[in-house]
Amino acid sequence: xxxxxxxxxxLAGSLLGAGQTLAADYVIDKEGQHAFINFKISHLGYSWLYxxxxxxxxSFSFDAAKPEESKVKxxxxxxxxxxxxxxxxxxxxxxxxxxxxxxxxxxFESTAVKSTGxxxxxxxxxxxxxxxxxxxxxxxxxxxxxxxxWGGYRAGFEGSTKLRLKDFDIQKDLGPASQEVELILSVExxxx
Amino acid sequence: MQWHNSPARYGLVSILLxxxxxxxxxxxxxxxxxxxxxxxxxxxxxxxxxxxxxxxLCLFAAMLLRLVWRFLSPPPPLxxxxxxxxxxxxxxxxxxxxxxxFAVIISGYLISTADGRGIEVFGLFEVPALVSGLPNQxxxxxxxxxxxxxxxxxxxVLHALAALKHHFIDRDVTLKRMLGCSR
Ligand code: HEM
Numbered sequence: 001x002x003x004x005x006x007x008x009x010x011l012a013g014s015l016l017g018a019g020q021t022l023a024a025d026y027v028i029d030k031e032g033q034h035a036f037i038n039f040k041i042s043h044l045g046y047s048w049l050y051x052x053x054x055x056x057x058x059s060f061s062f063d064a065a066k067p068e069e070s071k072v073k074x075x076x077x078x079x080x081x082x083x084x085x086x087x088x089x090x091x092x093x094x095x096x097x098x099x100x101x102x103x104x105x106x107x108f109e110s111t112a113v114k115s116t117g118x119x120x121x122x123x124x125x126x127x128x129x130x131x132x133x134x135x136x137x138x139x140x141x142x143x144x145x146x147x148x149x150w151g152g153y154r155a156g157f158e159g160s161t162k163l164r165l166k167d168f169d170i171q172k173d174l175g176p177a178s179q180e181v182e183l184i185l186s187v188e189x190x191x192x
Numbered sequence: 193m194q195w196h197n198s199p200a201r202y203g204l205v206s207i208l209l210x211x212x213x214x215x216x217x218x219x220x221x222x223x224x225x226x227x228x229x230x231x232x233x234x235x236x237x238x239x240x241x242x243x244x245x246x247x248x249l250c251l252f253a254a255m256l257l258r259l260v261w262r263f264l265s266p267p268p269p270l271x272x273x274x275x276x277x278x279x280x281x282x283x284x285x286x287x288x289x290x291x292x293x294f295a296v297i298i299s300g301y302l303i304s305t306a307d308g309r310g311i312e313v314f315g316l317f318e319v320p321a322l323v324s325g326l327p328n329q330x331x332x333x334x335x336x337x338x339x340x341x342x343x344x345x346x347x348x349v350l351h352a353l354a355a356l357k358h359h360f361i362d363r364d365v366t367l368k369r370m371l372g373c374s375r
Contacts (some may be wrong), residue, residue: 079328079331084307085307085309085328086303086304086306086307086309086330087306087330089301089305090306090334093331170230171285173231173232174232175232175233
């Protein structure tokens with residue numbers, strides 16, 4: 001009985017393993033919103049201010065056996081910025097910061113993925129923000145993958161990168177402690 | 193001087209309300225333009241918008257009082273010497289000034305209350321948010337507020353020029369009676 005169960009498990013495992021050698025395409029779970037693009041910036045050097053972009057979309061391809069062949073693409077609606085304060089959000093959308101009237105979308109598209117250890121990688125890619133395109137490196141971490149309870153297959157990652165506001169032509173000066181913003185992407189994809 | 197309006201002249205209440213509102217509108221306009229350009233480290237960065245909003249809400253109270261007073265103590269009629277075009281222009285202009293004032297005030301209120309936050313008035317009390325969470329509320333209200341503020345101030349300048357024309361060209365009592373004289 002036990003032997004049979006083990007044999008079944010082993011078979012299931014090898015089948016699953018076989019499936020994983022093909023790089024699979026995933027779409028970010030926007031419908032269930034198991035995905036977040038947050039940012040974090042220092043307020044005067046005294047505390048962290050967090051905000052989020054509520055509307056974005058993206059996809060990635062991923063194969064645990066060949067992480068180097070992974071690809072990511074994300075498009076963000078910059079007007080969806082939300083820091084839980086209407087007057088500040090209005091200011092963030094203005095020409096002082098994101099200039100969303102002129103630059104309604106921000107995009108990230110990976111150009112290279114380098115494995116840096118067990119479940120970690122550096123994703124290099126081009127970030128277009130406020131009309132400026134610059135290469136950035138996202139330090140990414142594989143969180144987990146597997147069957148979901150509803151008949152699908154999911155994989156999730158978290159990654160972050162730091163940007164200098166001036167590099168993306170963001171004019172407002174928030175003081176010496178607030179020259180950089182950290183972007184934190186936490187996404188779950190549903191295999192197609 | 194009498195408090196109430198009479199068929200020949202404006203009373204003290206209307207005169208004070210008129211000039212008080214005029215001063216406040218130009219003041220808030222200048223304050224508004226100045227405050228949105230302030231440096232983050234300016235000592236006025238937080239207090240200037242707070243003042244703008246608090247004074248603006250007091251202006252709202254003054255405008256309500258003005259409407260009530262207009263009903264209780266009607267203003268003197270337009271001068272007999274006005275031609276039909278002047279009458280139409282005066283009625284239209286004054287109507288638009290009332291409308292514009294309320295629209296600028298309400299749009300400003302809708303910016304600050306878009307996320308359900310109330311507005312603090314001089315630390316004395318808070319005016320609650322009545323309408324919040326409309327789609328893009330703070331952005332739409334902000335644009336409307338900016339354009340209408342320019343419109344209102346332009347119309348006010350036109351209004352002042354018209355009063356000066358009455359005084360210096362037509363040589364009638366239009367301006368003088370808003371200063372408390374009857375002839
Ligand atoms: C007659 C009355 C008012 C006038 C003439 C006026 C005028 C202005 C002007 C010229 C600006 C700058 C717009 C820009 O360049 O972006 C401004 C901004 C602003 N006003 Fe008013 N205002 C009035 C009343 C109010 C009231 C009653 C409130 C709120 C209760 C208010 C709230 C605001 C806010 C929150 C902003 C800042 C918008 C931003 O962050 O860009 N205003 N106002």
